Amino acid sequence: MTEFIDQQRERGHAVQQICQALNTQGLKVSARTYRSWKAEQPAPRVVTDALILNALHDLQKPNQETGRPKPEVLYGRRKMRVWLQRNGFPDISKHTVDRLMRVAGMNGLVRGRRTTTTIRAKDKIRAKDLLNRNFFTDAPNKVWVTDFTYVPIRSGFAYVSFVIDLFSRRILSWASSTSHDTTFVEEALQQALWQRRSERNSHVRPVFDTVHHSDAGSEYASQRYTQTLALEGLIPSIGTIGDAFDNAAAETVMGLFKNAAVAKDSPFRNGPLVTESDVVDLVVDWVHWYNFERFHSTLRYRTPVEFEELYYDEMSGSLPDVAASKLAA
Known part of the structure; x- marks a missing residue:
């Protein structure tokens, strides 16, 4: 609202005239209210929240070429926090990410059921299990x-x-x-x-x-x-x-x-x-x-x-x- 009134002022209209025009359209705002809005500075958290929400909404926007959102919309809270930290918000907390993702309507990917495609070999002679469910190693190509x-x-x-x-x-x-x-x-x-x-x-x-x-x-x-x-x-x-x-x-x-x-x-x-x-x-x-x-x-x-x-x-x-x-x- 303040941005609209500022634009009209730049065109030479007085604040009182702008507010009267808005009132006739059902938007109840007075010149005093406008000046109080201009005098008040938004809290730092409000500004930061707005910037983060803009970043989250940008992820959800369909790409002009593909019509698809960005793949990062699949991230849950933890990965989204890392993504935000790498994209201009290094001090963001996990609680802030959780809160703003809810505001943006983002939940991350929910894993589905596993589908079986394995057809067991009839031959009982096969290699042994050398990993024994140890899925960690210390170098590539091991x-x-x-x-x-x-x-x-x-x-x-x-x-x-x-x-x-x-x-x-x-x-x-x-x-x-x-x-x-x-x-x-x-x-x-x-x-x-x-x-x-x-x-x-x-x-x-x-x-x-x-x-x-x-x-x-x-x-x-x-x-x-x-x-x-x-x-x-x-x-x-x-x-x-x-x-x-x-x-x-x-x-x-x-x-x-x-x-x-x-x-x-x-x-x-x-x-x-x-x-x-x-x-x-x-x-x-x-x-x-x-x-x-x-x-x-x-x-x-x-x-x-x-x-x-x-x-x-x-x-x-x-x-x-x-x-x-x-x-x-």
């Missing part, structure tokens, strides 16, 4: 985990396989197909091998004796896939049958993909998923965001790529003392 999931399309299903580095939770590669067989999951493996071997960094651990962990699906327990692992110098590890917790790190990524990217209200979807090509476009956008922009709580709210870069900087001795202490925190 342990890879893999799994695949399905996405409904008009003609049936498209299947998407991921290979993930356990250290940084980085998605090294992915593959899509309309059938889930050994060739399909092997393609994702070969892409991961190419990705790591093409990285020219003297501190990158060679892809040799890397533990390759999967569930007991027939695709991963097949003789052909086992031979491929042996030829590439990877050590196979397979969880027990019917227990998703034995491959929980990969299952988590599958769940995130289904709920963050495939869901109907996803910020990564442009419309219905009709063909495998639609799914490929979806995966490309989501994997890039996941690796380069999405904060990961397991990585102390860093992105997978950022976490790896900090590790390599520390190994090379180029990491400042302050940054090194933060990495170890």
Whole structure:
């Protein structure tokens, strides 16, 4: 209201005349009220709240090109606090984030139910579980985990396989197909091998004796896939049958993909998923965001790529003392 009256004053109208015109339109405001509003300065908290709410509303605005909101609308309170701290509000508290997210109508992503796609191998002879549910390691390329999931399309299903580095939770590669067989999951493996071997960094651990962990699906327990692992110098590890917790790190990524990217209200979807090509476009956008922009709580709210870069900087001795202490925190 004060902004409107100020605009009219700049055009040469008196405050009393402006207020009279507003009163005739049903807006009861007097010249005295206007002057008291101008004399009062808003509290710092009111100003800060308004700026934060503007940032939250900007995340929800549809992009002019895609018509979709920004992926950060998927964040819950903790990740949103980190995002705000990195975008101009370093001193914001978790209570403020919680309060203003409620005002903005933001709740974050709610995980859905897990869907089973594993078909157990008939052959009882398979690799042992070398992880024993220990999903943490101290360097890249020590342990890879893999799994695949399905996405409904008009003609049936498209299947998407991921290979993930356990250290940084980085998605090294992915593959899509309309059938889930050994060739399909092997393609994702070969892409991961190419990705790591093409990285020219003297501190990158060679892809040799890397533990390759999967569930007991027939695709991963097949003789052909086992031979491929042996030829590439990877050590196979397979969880027990019917227990998703034995491959929980990969299952988590599958769940995130289904709920963050495939869901109907996803910020990564442009419309219905009709063909495998639609799914490929979806995966490309989501994997890039996941690796380069999405904060990961397991990585102390860093992105997978950022976490790896900090590790390599520390190994090379180029990491400042302050940054090194933060990495170890």
